[in-house]
Amino acid sequence: MTITRRGLGAVLTSAMLVATTGPLMAQADFPTRPITYVIPFNPGGESDVTARFQQPFMEEILGQSVVIQSRPGAGGATAWAQLNSLEADGHTIMNTIVPHTILQPAMKDVGYQTADIENVYFFHYTPDAILVPADSPFQTLQDLIDFATENPGALTMGGSGTNTANHLASVIFGDLTGATVTYVPFSGSAPAMTAVLGGQIGGAMSYTTQAVKAGDQVRALAVATEERVPALPDVPTFLELGIDHVGGAYRGVAVPAGTPDEIKQRLSDVIGEVNADPEFQRQMTEAGYQVVDIPLGEIPAFIENRRAAYATAIERMGGS
Amino acid sequence: MIEAFLGALTPFNLTLALAGVIVGTIIGALPGLSATMAVAVLVPFTFTMDPASGLIALGAVYTGAIYGGAYAAILVNTPGTPAAIATSLDGFPMAKRGDGDLAVTISCFASAFGGIVGALALLFVAPPLAVIALKFGPVEYFWLAIFGLSLIAVLSKGNTLKGLIGGFAGLLLSTVGSAVVGGDVRYTFGEPALLGGIHIIPALIGLYCVPVLLGMVADRAPHIERAKTGGGTRIPEALATLWRSKVNLIRSSVVGTVVGILPAAGGAVAGLVAYSEARRTSPDRANFGKGAPDGVVASESANSATVGGGFVPTLVLGIPGTPPDAIILGALMVQGIRVGPQLFAEQGDLVQTFTFGLLIATLLMIPTGLVIGRTAFRTISSIPKSVLAPAIGVLIMIGAYAVEQNPNHVIMMVVLGALAWVAARWGFEPSPIVLGLILGPIAEQGFVQAWLIGNASGDLWGQYFGRPISLGIIFFTILTLTWPWWSDRRARLKALREEAGA
Numbered sequence: 001m002t003i004t005r006r007g008l009g010a011v012l013t014s015a016m017l018v019a020t021t022g023p024l025m026a027q028a029d030f031p032t033r034p035i036t037y038v039i040p041f042n043p044g045g046e047s048d049v050t051a052r053f054q055q056p057f058m059e060e061i062l063g064q065s066v067v068i069q070s071r072p073g074a075g076g077a078t079a080w081a082q083l084n085s086l087e088a089d090g091h092t093i094m095n096t097i098v099p100h101t102i103l104q105p106a107m108k109d110v111g112y113q114t115a116d117i118e119n120v121y122f123f124h125y126t127p128d129a130i131l132v133p134a135d136s137p138f139q140t141l142q143d144l145i146d147f148a149t150e151n152p153g154a155l156t157m158g159g160s161g162t163n164t165a166n167h168l169a170s171v172i173f174g175d176l177t178g179a180t181v182t183y184v185p186f187s188g189s190a191p192a193m194t195a196v197l198g199g200q201i202g203g204a205m206s207y208t209t210q211a212v213k214a215g216d217q218v219r220a221l222a223v224a225t226e227e228r229v230p231a232l233p234d235v236p237t238f239l240e241l242g243i244d245h246v247g248g249a250y251r252g253v254a255v256p257a258g259t260p261d262e263i264k265q266r267l268s269d270v271i272g273e274v275n276a277d278p279e280f281q282r283q284m285t286e287a288g289y290q291v292v293d294i295p296l297g298e299i300p301a302f303i304e305n306r307r308a309a310y311a312t313a314i315e316r317m318g319g320s
Numbered sequence: 321m322i323e324a325f326l327g328a329l330t331p332f333n334l335t336l337a338l339a340g341v342i343v344g345t346i347i348g349a350l351p352g353l354s355a356t357m358a359v360a361v362l363v364p365f366t367f368t369m370d371p372a373s374g375l376i377a378l379g380a381v382y383t384g385a386i387y388g389g390a391y392a393a394i395l396v397n398t399p400g401t402p403a404a405i406a407t408s409l410d411g412f413p414m415a416k417r418g419d420g421d422l423a424v425t426i427s428c429f430a431s432a433f434g435g436i437v438g439a440l441a442l443l444f445v446a447p448p449l450a451v452i453a454l455k456f457g458p459v460e461y462f463w464l465a466i467f468g469l470s471l472i473a474v475l476s477k478g479n480t481l482k483g484l485i486g487g488f489a490g491l492l493l494s495t496v497g498s499a500v501v502g503g504d505v506r507y508t509f510g511e512p513a514l515l516g517g518i519h520i521i522p523a524l525i526g527l528y529c530v531p532v533l534l535g536m537v538a539d540r541a542p543h544i545e546r547a548k549t550g551g552g553t554r555i556p557e558a559l560a561t562l563w564r565s566k567v568n569l570i571r572s573s574v575v576g577t578v579v580g581i582l583p584a585a586g587g588a589v590a591g592l593v594a595y596s597e598a599r600r601t602s603p604d605r606a607n608f609g610k611g612a613p614d615g616v617v618a619s620e621s622a623n624s625a626t627v628g629g630g631f632v633p634t635l636v637l638g639i640p641g642t643p644p645d646a647i648i649l650g651a652l653m654v655q656g657i658r659v660g661p662q663l664f665a666e667q668g669d670l671v672q673t674f675t676f677g678l679l680i681a682t683l684l685m686i687p688t689g690l691v692i693g694r695t696a697f698r699t700i701s702s703i704p705k706s707v708l709a710p711a712i713g714v715l716i717m718i719g720a721y722a723v724e725q726n727p728n729h730v731i732m733m734v735v736l737g738a739l740a741w742v743a744a745r746w747g748f749e750p751s752p753i754v755l756g757l758i759l760g761p762i763a764e765q766g767f768v769q770a771w772l773i774g775n776a777s778g779d780l781w782g783q784y785f786g787r788p789i790s791l792g793i794i795f796f797t798i799l800t801l802t803w804p805w806w807s808d809r810r811a812r813l814k815a816l817r818e819e820a821g822a
Binding site for chain 1: 360364367453454455456457458497498499500501502503505510512513515516517519583633637638639640646647650653654656658659660662724725726761765768769772773775776777778
């Protein structure tokens, strides 16, 4: 995984691109009216919150308002299946998530294929994190792994849904460590966290953002980043503990198929410019998000890389 | 605390509270537009305000919308928001016989009372109360849903078998789509549009509103009777009714507060549980469903109490208590406010200012609610059905579409509505179907999660039957199901004894 290391270079190149191509693009007459930014999840969720962080910065760069519209349903699949039927002129953009858009079509017919989604940028990820209640006997990740290895299936780990990013992460975790946990699906990250806080389940395969939100009520045992997360300075990374796991939910922006290439490039540049803003980075980092830069040119390689990283686990989960 | 109180009293905040209540009441009153939607529409406007003012505006709109839902439920028999389902059970029969004005006034005072109880709970005992939300594990939600399903016996007026069939139809509908637990795709017939399942709001609008609309068109008689007394507000009569049912009022408000705290429940469950308890304990049980004011009191005080109750876990734990709270939580995060235990420690003033704002908004609901309610009653009882029916028709189309900007929801609404209309001709009521649809996912997820947890701990039996809260809920379920039989038997024995004595 070299995404974050590549990140700095990407920021610089995209910043330069903006500097050189900016005036040129202005002639291309984009945008001419407000941009609709479709979020496939409910307001208040992480996709919504991060889009709202981007909103003012995008508006300033584009000189047009950005209207956030939520179209939730079927874990995002409802909106993603509609993506390519929307107007392809750059004025409609949609939030996407990997692994969701790789995992969902692999598991069942959801009305779209991974290749149907034309991403222009992946701008951050919420790193996977293993959380336990504050009064849990597990002080370190090794405690948890030892228990789950000696008592296969006795430890319950909650997460959001079946065949979802959390489920995938828990399968990958089991593959990497040999621990056998009982994965308990909930209807979202929030209900899973409620069950952790109430001690109903042994822990959760969740995200750093949930750990930040819950504060002292939970203990994060490990986070799936390359460097420690600034908002959780005391929590080790999986890499530090010798487990080769970096990742989480990568959020990006996609456009309907057929959107002109120069507009796709322009959008990619704009999002890169927002990512480079220190104030935007501060807001994201404080809430536990990890800013990454995967611009238009690097998307195909990124998707392939992720597909390969998930392949074994997806097969184990019964997907194709 | 006094400072916080004065903070809530600034002219700007007072204006926001008043405007919020008015806007919320109107949105809630329109069939098909729900409290969640009212809050979602307002959220972007609050980003420019300071956090306390933004919260007050959102809280006021939320309170107003929950109350506004009562109008459509009482006057049109279309509970536009799920929270008002139980209100229509007795509210509409009241309106039908010419007591619509009284029902609206009663619902206004009952809502205000419930809202105040919920807000006081938030003000004084939020942190300890939030613990309740954590004590409820998957198995408790499972039993709570079963308790809710036992209300089918209450809701199926006269014909329990048809009620049960309706309930099972609702449960079956609730399984459509991709399952949260297990991930199986069920009953979608290869149609990706059904993967997301049957959304509750379009289903609710279809099942309740469409048959009412078709009925309006098919039936020559006026939709509701004009007021017997010239269409006043009948305040003294309403207050007298509330005084007589003070026990019901307090109990329902407490039920609403507690159910509001539970993250997976919400206004609809609160209203139904309070309604069923009111019916079970009322000496006037036979009149429930035929226009008993007590039914309106129970439902409205309970659903309004969920507003304050729902903020308890939202602010204390960062867990949204009700769907609109989830949106408010997101708005808070954008404002940079971290909810959770530290919020009370670090920004206690903010919480108190907001709570006072919510209290003020609830009090403002009384005058605005009475005025808007009177206007709504006069309008709906006097405008011809040829105008009313198409107007509602347009509104419910917009409402079904607007929930998630999804045209498929409009189709779902129309199809379910047509089915409900046919079913109604055979004597099937919509309420058991809706109950199955709302409670099905809660029951299913709770059951499977409890099964997984029970198996993992090696004590499956104890997971289902060994937890005190679960046992309490099971007890109330059995009580609700057997109570009519017990009280009949007692009445019969008493009659026999009197006969023997005479």
